[in-house]
């Protein structure tokens with residue numbers, strides 16, 4: 001009964017101040033729309049970077065002269081890294097395996113037949129849990145006696161570093177942008193609610209004089225903010241859906257083969273999930289926006 | 301309803317000051333203003349302290365507005381529980397200021413205001429709404445909510461105090477009918493005449509069965525007949541145990557009713573007499 005009444009009061013206030021309510025709704029719409037365009041793009045870039053990062057692995061080459069005991073001790077050290085979470089996987093690639101892989105890669109494998117002996121060293125292929133851990137792995141085993149003196153440890157240092165920098169940049173830029181965007185939206189919605197309070201200040205005065213408590217007066221404004229946020233979010237989601245179906249999906253269908261060729265496993269957020277996030281964000285924007293304003297402008 | 305409120309059947313029929321035991325209207329009133337008002341038991345959220353003390357007490361109260369304009373000047377007085385008091389005085393003498401101090405719409409510059417045993421200066425902010433619920437106030441400028449109908453305006457005062465929907469539906473027409481607004485429940489304030497708006501304001505003040513009923517110029521916009529009807533209503537409410545304070549310029553009413561009169565002039569109490577009229581007993585305008 002209480003909730004129903006506050007809800008009706010909120011609708012009454014929205015109707016009474018239609019222009020202001022529309023302004024708040026449009027503010028929420030714009031913010032949620034930008035957020036809704038940004039989140040999938042951001043997640044796409046991040047997942048692209050992640051899928052590249054997953055390919056950063058470390059090859060630890062083993063000297064042909066290393067004894068079985070030495071090789072086992074190296075394996076133990078690497079497996080030790082696996083237990084502390086630095087390493088995801090350790091694969092042993094024997095000399096023969098290495099040669100076979102080489103043979104598969106070459107356009108004309110016959111050149112290998114002319115070699116007097118197998119020149120390729122055996123190796124441990126180590127996949128770190130995170131590209132950042134490559135350095136830790138290198139540091140842990142770089143003095144190992146079993147290492148091949150010429151090949152040693154090989155990992156795509158510069159690629160990894162560049163990817164890491166890019167990934168971090170994308171991440172931080174994303175957070176900062178989303179943060180600024182949300183802050184701006186909260187302030188704008190807060191401001192429109194302030195206008196709504198101002199437009200109704202005489203009424204609020206009367207409500208107080210007949211004994212309404214602070215929260216009795218506040219709830220309808222709060223709900224008003226949430227309704228504006230929700231409606232704005234729903235309209236924004238509708239627009240995003242239109243753009244997704246009309247533009248992005250069509251483009252992705254055309255680009256699909258190209259993407260799979262480069263082996264990109266990049267994905268992005270599913271639309272229903274995005275809808276949920278955005279509608280939640282809209283409601284939250286409205287609630288926080290009006291909440292902040294009410295604290296400042298609606299005191300007994 | 302093509303009939304105006306004042307054509308045809310009058311809103312109230314004023315009998316000579318009625319005898320409580322013989323008047324059937326008095327029984328209606330007792331039914332409408334149910335037991336709690338009379339037996340003094342505490343209601344939920346009631347902030348008035350029980351006890352034999354006065355309902356309102358002013359102790360050396362001075363209210364200076366911004367720009368050094370004087371609203372009240374060193375006023376000390378008591379209004380006992382169950383009293384009926386007229387507050388008179390020329391325009392600008394401080395009547396509204398007096399009333400606004402009681403509901404803590406204003407706070408005194410000096411001195412203290414005590415209502416229902418509560419020193420208002422010490423009342424926490426959060427308690428102010430509860431103070432106002434215990435007081436019914438008819439404002440000089442009505443203070444109706446402009447986008448709500450007569451019924452909704454009255455209902456708001458009930459909703460504020462957390463009454464159930466069914467209770468609101470039952471009580472609102474009852475009280476609107478009591479002030480003679482039958483058939484006008486769904487009119488917005490701007491669709492009502494000044495006198496009708498005033499009666500909505502009165503209905504709203506009554507609907508919560510306040511312990512203290514304050515009316516600032518409740519008959520200012522009413523014809524003499526309706527005016528009498530309103531005063532009669534206030535008197536009947538007073539008989540149920542409610543303390544009533546009426547600020548007015550209406551000399552005839554004051555003279556006719558012969559109640560306690562507090563006269564203000566330039567913010568000072570210049571006369572405070574039991575069973576009195578608008579003017580001094582000498583017939584002089586209070587000087």
Ligand SMILES: Nc1ncnc2c1ncn2[C@@H]1O[C@H](COP(=O)(O)OP(=O)(O)OP(=O)(O)O)[C@@H](O)[C@H]1O
Nearest residue numbers: 365366369370371390391392393394395396397398
């Ligand atoms: N908000 C205010 N700011 C400054 N002065 C004020 C304010 N309200 C009232 N006053 C002054 O205080 C004095 C008392 O005003 P008040 O409204 O109490 O008079 P009143 O007796 O109710 O008059 P009326 O019969 O015309 O309603 C007046 O001189 C008035 O000008």
Ligand SMILES: [Mg+2]
Nearest residue numbers: 395396440516
């Ligand atoms: Mg006045």
